[in-house]
Structures are given as C-alpha cells and as structure tokens.
Amino acid sequence: MSRAQLTSTVEQNSAGAAAPVVGGKNFVINGGMDFNQRGSAAVSATNAYCLDRWYVSGFGSGANNSFGQIGTGDGPANFKNYLRYGQGAGTTSTNFFLSQSLETLNVIPLQGKTVTFSFWYRTATAFTGSWTAGIYTSTATDSNINTLWYYGNTVASVSLTNSSGWSYAKVTGIIPSNANSLAVGFSSTTNIVANATFDVTGVQLEQGSVATPFSRAGGTLQGELALCQRYYEVSSGNTIFSGNVTSGVTYYTTASFKVTKRTSPSVTFTSQGFTGFASGAPTSYQSGNTEIWCGNAANSTTNGGFFQFTYVASAEL
Amino acid sequence: MAIRYEEITNEFGQKQVKRFDEDGTIWFIPTDPANSDYQAYLATLAANSAPTA
Numbered sequence: 001m002s003r004a005q006l007t008s009t010v011e012q013n014s015a016g017a018a019a020p021v022v023g024g025k026n027f028v029i030n031g032g033m034d035f036n037q038r039g040s041a042a043v044s045a046t047n048a049y050c051l052d053r054w055y056v057s058g059f060g061s062g063a064n065n066s067f068g069q070i071g072t073g074d075g076p077a078n079f080k081n082y083l084r085y086g087q088g089a090g091t092t093s094t095n096f097f098l099s100q101s102l103e104t105l106n107v108i109p110l111q112g113k114t115v116t117f118s119f120w121y122r123t124a125t126a127f128t129g130s131w132t133a134g135i136y137t138s139t140a141t142d143s144n145i146n147t148l149w150y151y152g153n154t155v156a157s158v159s160l161t162n163s164s165g166w167s168y169a170k171v172t173g174i175i176p177s178n179a180n181s182l183a184v185g186f187s188s189t190t191n192i193v194a195n196a197t198f199d200v201t202g203v204q205l206e207q208g209s210v211a212t213p214f215s216r217a218g219g220t221l222q223g224e225l226a227l228c229q230r231y232y233e234v235s236s237g238n239t240i241f242s243g244n245v246t247s248g249v250t251y252y253t254t255a256s257f258k259v260t261k262r263t264s265p266s267v268t269f270t271s272q273g274f275t276g277f278a279s280g281a282p283t284s285y286q287s288g289n290t291e292i293w294c295g296n297a298a299n300s301t302t303n304g305g306f307f308q309f310t311y312v313a314s315a316e317l
Numbered sequence: 318m319a320i321r322y323e324e325i326t327n328e329f330g331q332k333q334v335k336r337f338d339e340d341g342t343i344w345f346i347p348t349d350p351a352n353s354d355y356q357a358y359l360a361t362l363a364a365n366s367a368p369t370a
Binding site for chain 1: 327328329331333336342343344345346347349351352353354355
C-alpha cells in the first residue's frame with residue numbers, strides 16, 4: 001500500500017487525521033500516574049515527592065491528609081491509574097499544592113510557543129472552594145518552582161468546578177521567551193472539606209493550541225519509567241561486595257544506575273546483610289551521573305566476608 | 318529534631334555533604350551545583366550566616 005493510500009484509509013476510518021500517540025509530544029512525565037517508585041501507599045508531608053515527578057508543596061494543617069496512587073480500575077476511560085489527594089477525617093485544611101516542574105532542557109523548546117495543558121480530574125466529594133489548574137514559569141535555571149509558583153508568573157490557569165464524575169479540562173497559554181523553568185500544577189486554598197478527595201490523571205502539556213489525546217512522554221511504559229528514573233531511582237535487588245576481608249581495611253564496590261541521571265544524584269543506602277562488617281549502611285565515595293562508588297570498613301578478619309545493600313539515587317529538581 | 322548536615326572529606330580528598338533526616342535516613346550529597354539537595358544545603362548555610370537585624 002502506498003503512503004497516499006494509507007493516509008486516505010486512515011482519514012476514511014477516522015473522519016480526519018488522528019493525533020498520533022507518540023513519545024515526546026507530552027512534556028509532563030508520568031502524566032498517567034503509572035509509576036510510584038517511592039512505593040509508599042501515600043505521602044503525608046509537605047515539600048516531598050509522591051508519585052514519580054509529582055511534588056507536594058502545600059499540605060494544609062491536617063495530619064491525616066495523604067497523596068497516593070490508585071489503580072483500582074475506576075479511572076477515566078483508557079486510564080488505569082490516577083493520583084488521589086485525600087483529605088483526612090475531621091480536618092479542613094486550607095492549602096493544597098500539587099505540581100510538576102520541568103528541567104530547563106525541556107523548557108527551552110517551549111520558549112515563546114503556544115502550549116496546551118490538559119487533564120482528567122474528579123472531586124467525588126464537593127469542595128467549598130474553587131480549584132485552580134495552571135501553567136507557571138520562572139526565569140531561573142532547573143528550578144523546582146513548586147514552592148513558588150503560586151506566587152510566580154502565571155502563564156494561564158483555569159478554575160475547576162466540582163465534579164463527582166471524571167471531567168476533562170484544558171487551558172492554553174504562551175510560554176515567555178525568557179522562561180527557563182516551568183511547572184504545571186493544581187491548587188486549592190480555601191475550605192477543603194473533611195474526607196474530600198481530588199483525583200487527577202492523563203496530565204499532558206503539549207505544543208499548540210489544541211488538546212490532543214493523551215500520550216505518555218516516554219511513548220511506552222518502559223520509556224516512561226526511564227524518564228522517571230532520570231530523576232529518581234530505587235535499586236532493584238541487592239548490590240554486594242564479597243571477598244576475604246581484613247579487619248580495619250575498607251572495601252569498595254561500584255553500582256551502575258539503570259538510567260543516566262539528570263545530574264550527580266544524592267544517594268542513600270540501606271544495609272541488607274553483612275559478614276565481617278559492622279552493622280549499618282556503606283559510605284558513598286563518589287556519585288556521578290551514571291554510577292555510585294561506595295565502600296565499607298571490615299571490623300573483623302574472615303573468609304567470605306560481604307556487605308550487601310540497596311540504594312536510592314535522587315537527582316530531582 | 319531538624320535536618321542536620323555534616324561536611325566531610327573522604328580519604329580520596331573528595332568533599333561531600335552528609336544530610337541526616339529526621340527519620341534517620343542518611344543522604345550522601347555530591348558538591349554539584351546542579352544537585353538540588355546541595356543547593357538546599359548552600360541555602361541553609363547562607364541563611365545561618367546571614368546577619369540578624
């Protein structure tokens with residue numbers, strides 16, 4: 001079949017050219033809320049990442065509030081997962097901020113361009129105050145503007161009405177030519193109701209003035225996970241040093257990251273087991289974009305000594 | 318207890334920052350200007366050394 005014939009067939013079948021579902025169209029990573037490497041069912045703190053790439057910068061006064069990944073199959077059509085903000089029982093917090101910042105390398109292609117921000121949301125329990133979703137920018141480089149965007153430059157925003165079922169919303173704006181950081185976010189600052197929930201998924205930021213069907217930034221599940229791991233990675237299995245060891249001598253091992261990091265990451269270790277070494281995690285000696293190098297001092301002389309550990313590497317904004 | 322920092326130099330002469338979180342987690346932070354944890358450490362240093370009115 002020739003290209004012309006194929007194009008004609010597509011147009012006949014779909015009554016017009018369909019927007020392609022391709023990697024790179026969507027500038028929001030994990031917009032389908034598919035990955036939650038931090039693993040906890042919910043986050044209950046301010047200024048912390050929850051699902052991959054999504055940052056909670058306001059949490060109100062309620063100690064029982066939470067953010068988590070829901071994958072029970074009651075998302076909007078074509079989505080399994082969504083992110084839920086849950087207001088604790090008996091609490092009526094007054095601040096809620098959830099957003100994702102883009103690194104400068106991903107903002108530069110959007111400078112001076114028209115962009116459209118779209119998503120699905122649901123408020124199963126009505127809120128007394130309005131919610132806002134918007135696009136926000138900063139001239140700073142590689143900035144996590146989550147904590148500042150509420151007071152920063154608003155490119156465009158839309159007020160969300162309460163909706164017990166899934167609703168689709170979108171907003172279009174022009175990114176300033178001097179913008180180096182950009183965030184898309186959701187906020188509510190007044191009278192959040194006890195036990196209320198705010199659900200969101202299918203978040204997309206794309207060039208142009210038209211909201212097209214959702215596409216994962218990475219194109220595929222594996223591609224999306226790799227994009228997430230550019231910023232944050234939990235090691236799988238255990239990294240291990242093993243050998244005959246002498247008390248007082250430090251032994252080293254290197255672990256390669258699954259994905260090259262945005263920048264040299266901060267790392268933390270968890271000890272999984274040891275013989276010939278003291279309890280506690282190893283020490284990091286160097287952390288580059290691609291690997292970590294760590295060591296541990298033996299505290300006894302023995303054959304078959306080892307230390308075994310997992311690590312977390314964070315190169316988040 | 319608040320987050321605590323410690324600046325260290327290992328036996329290879331490399332400088333690092335250790336961050337002790339309230340939950341007991343210890344982070345090793347590279348002295349990389351693009352690392353946001355290092356930026357936060359520098360901001361803490363600057364805030365602590367700022368003159369008081």
